[in-house]
Amino acid sequence: MSIKRWARLLGGLAVVLFLGAAPGIVSAFMVQFLINLFMMAILAESWNIIGGFTGYASFGNVAFFGIGAYTTGVLLTRVGFPFALALPAGGAVAMLFAAAVGFPILRLKGHYFAIATLGTAEMMREVVYNLEFTGAGTGLVMPILRTPLTFFYLMLAILAAVTLVNWWLSQSRFGYGLVAIREDEDAAAVMGINTPLYKTVAFALSGAFAGLAGGVYAYWITFIDPDAVFKVIITVQLIIMAVFGGTGTVLGPLLGALVLSAVSELLATQLATLAELFYGLIIILVVLFMPKGLSDLIRQGGLSLRYFARNLREYRI
Amino acid sequence: MAILQARRVTKLFGGLAAVSLVSFDLREGEILGLIGPNGSGKTTLVNVITGTLPYSDGDVLFRGGSIRGLPPYEIGRLGLSRTFQIVKPFRNLTVLQNVMVGALFGARGGARELGSARRQAGEVLEFVGLAHRAHAPAEGLNVPERKRMELARALAMRPTILFLDEVMAGLNRAEIDEAVELIKRIRDRGITLVVIEHVMKAIRNVSDRIMVLFHGEKLTEGLPEEVLNNPQVVSAYLGRRYAEQAHA
Numbered sequence: 380m381s382i383k384r385w386a387r388l389l390g391g392l393a394v395v396l397f398l399g400a401a402p403g404i405v406s407a408f409m410v411q412f413l414i415n416l417f418m419m420a421i422l423a424e425s426w427n428i429i430g431g432f433t434g435y436a437s438f439g440n441v442a443f444f445g446i447g448a449y450t451t452g453v454l455l456t457r458v459g460f461p462f463a464l465a466l467p468a469g470g471a472v473a474m475l476f477a478a479a480v481g482f483p484i485l486r487l488k489g490h491y492f493a494i495a496t497l498g499t500a501e502m503m504r505e506v507v508y509n510l511e512f513t514g515a516g517t518g519l520v521m522p523i524l525r526t527p528l529t530f531f532y533l534m535l536a537i538l539a540a541v542t543l544v545n546w547w548l549s550q551s552r553f554g555y556g557l558v559a560i561r562e563d564e565d566a567a568a569v570m571g572i573n574t575p576l577y578k579t580v581a582f583a584l585s586g587a588f589a590g591l592a593g594g595v596y597a598y599w600i601t602f603i604d605p606d607a608v609f610k611v612i613i614t615v616q617l618i619i620m621a622v623f624g625g626t627g628t629v630l631g632p633l634l635g636a637l638v639l640s641a642v643s644e645l646l647a648t649q650l651a652t653l654a655e656l657f658y659g660l661i662i663i664l665v666v667l668f669m670p671k672g673l674s675d676l677i678r679q680g681g682l683s684l685r686y687f688a689r690n691l692r693e694y695r696i
Numbered sequence: 697m698a699i700l701q702a703r704r705v706t707k708l709f710g711g712l713a714a715v716s717l718v719s720f721d722l723r724e725g726e727i728l729g730l731i732g733p734n735g736s737g738k739t740t741l742v743n744v745i746t747g748t749l750p751y752s753d754g755d756v757l758f759r760g761g762s763i764r765g766l767p768p769y770e771i772g773r774l775g776l777s778r779t780f781q782i783v784k785p786f787r788n789l790t791v792l793q794n795v796m797v798g799a800l801f802g803a804r805g806g807a808r809e810l811g812s813a814r815r816q817a818g819e820v821l822e823f824v825g826l827a828h829r830a831h832a833p834a835e836g837l838n839v840p841e842r843k844r845m846e847l848a849r850a851l852a853m854r855p856t857i858l859f860l861d862e863v864m865a866g867l868n869r870a871e872i873d874e875a876v877e878l879i880k881r882i883r884d885r886g887i888t889l890v891v892i893e894h895v896m897k898a899i900r901n902v903s904d905r906i907m908v909l910f911h912g913e914k915l916t917e918g919l920p921e922e923v924l925n926n927p928q929v930v931s932a933y934l935g936r937r938y939a940e941q942a943h944a
Contacts, residue, residue: 550810551810552800552801552808552809552810552813555793555796555797555800555810556797556800556801558786558788558789559786559797559801562785562786562787562788562789563784563785563786565748565768565780565784566780566784566785566786566849567797568748568767568768568769568772569746569747569748569768569769569771569772569777569778570769570772570777570797570798570801570802570849570853571769571772571773571801571802571803571806571853572769572797572801573767573769574769
């Protein structure tokens with residue numbers, strides 16, 4: 380590995396350590412904000428594996444989040460598993476579900492794939508609504524854990540892990556295979572890439588991390604119901620974050636989650652009812668002026684009129 | 697000995713036979729020219745052999761073993777590689793990264809690490825004369841450069857057999873001469889080639905043997921001079937009247 384790469388890894392480690400020390404410094408409110416931020420960042424980074432690197436825009440990743448939340452929740456409350464077992468089980472079930480669903484629907488492309496994934500998430504919501512052992516429509520109440528920092532560190536650790544996986548994708552044969560599929564799947568196949576397997580593994584990885592985030596979320600928030608954890612808007616939010624930061628890059632989705640979470644929090648406290656409007660406006664402006672996301676903006680040397688003008692020209696808007 | 701044997705390969709699109717009962721042997725180390733008017737089934741034949749399209753009937757043996765029904769990636773790993781007539785670059789990658797994908801995957805025994813893939817890709821770019829563009833984004837290449845990159849990617853797969861689908865289309869005369877030289881140098885590396893081409897002068901210069909397809913069927917096969925002077929071939933290309941005049 381080159382020195383630059385080591386420096387980046389060390390830099391990342393320093394950030395994680397700094398964040399690890401954060402709860403000692405910041406307010407309790409800030410800790411809750413950070414837990415939520417980490418969660419959205421995990422979802423955006425895990426979506427990036429299938430949506431960014433592989434180029435399959437999944438609109439159903441909330442299904443994995445919900446399945447993770449419910450698996451962990453049911454094992455915790457109905458079966459009596461300790462959380463240390465219930466959480467990995469949530470990740471594992473979400474991963475297996477993603478693999479099982481992914482194998483057939485990853486044959487679809489573009490809009491058809493997006494619609495199929497959207498349908499999968501909605502279907503899971505209906506399924507959970509109608510199952511007795513999940514608490515059906517009334518939801519599931521978790522026991523209360525009186526150490527909120529557990530959730531902080533768990534979310535941070537999962538975020539670090541999923542970011543490392545994204546970094547590995549940017550540096551590995553497997554990642555090159557995914558990018559080749561994104562760029563031209565027919566060419567990728569004749570070049571010797573087992574495209575069905577690669578896509579399924581990418582989808583399963585994506586599902587595993589979303590499932591883990593869901594598992595932590597369930598225990599953290601102490602109450603889940605189908606509408607809360609299979610909400611389509613969560614998928615939309617995490618895709619916006621990934622696109623805002625830069626899809627297919629290692630840190631873009633994380634950056635997008637950070638900036639947009641902060642912006643939306645600020646707007647909510649400052650503007651209350653108009654918050655959604657401004658949030659929407661920001662997204663429209665970003666898509667128009669910097670469609671490749673924050674990470675590209677930074678790489679190209681920061682804010683300048685020329686950068687925006689070039690994007691407008693290049694994408695013929 | 698024949699390295700590839702096509703046996704009555706047939707591809708139907710609805711009622712239309714795009715390829716019909718085509719049989720031929722490909723000898724190890726040769727350059728086989730594959731010609732025929734537009735729509736005669738050349739590309740379809742390559743698509744079927746390389747697994748991009750399913751067979752309607754027939755079989756293809758590679759080193760004596762059937763490859764019918766194998767997915768494209770397994771055929772690629774066996775050592776059959778191809779270029780596309782309409783090139784399929786990985787647009788957001790650099791030229792070097794495009795070729796690295798070929799080195800990383802491709803035939804068994806290829807590079808499995810980025811470092812060695814990068815080295816191999818660099819060598820291949822040197823070989824095809826595109827090294828100076830290694831770090832350019834693929835979408836910035838002009839047509840001749842794109843054709844070369846397509847060729848470089850296929851070569852980086854370390855193929856045993858290479859199918860070239862109109863790599864000379866859109867090139868000027870000087871570029872065609874270069875391409876002919878390049879194809880001969882590829883053969884000198886021990887790679888067997890099937891070259892689909894429309895440029896007659898080039899195909900005559902480069903091929904050891906030529907096979908002609910017409911309306912999906914094999915019209916004839918043989919040495920370049922005898923095939924290109926065959927009245928049936930002339931008539932297929934230029935119309936019957938011209939052929940009659942030529943032989944009057």
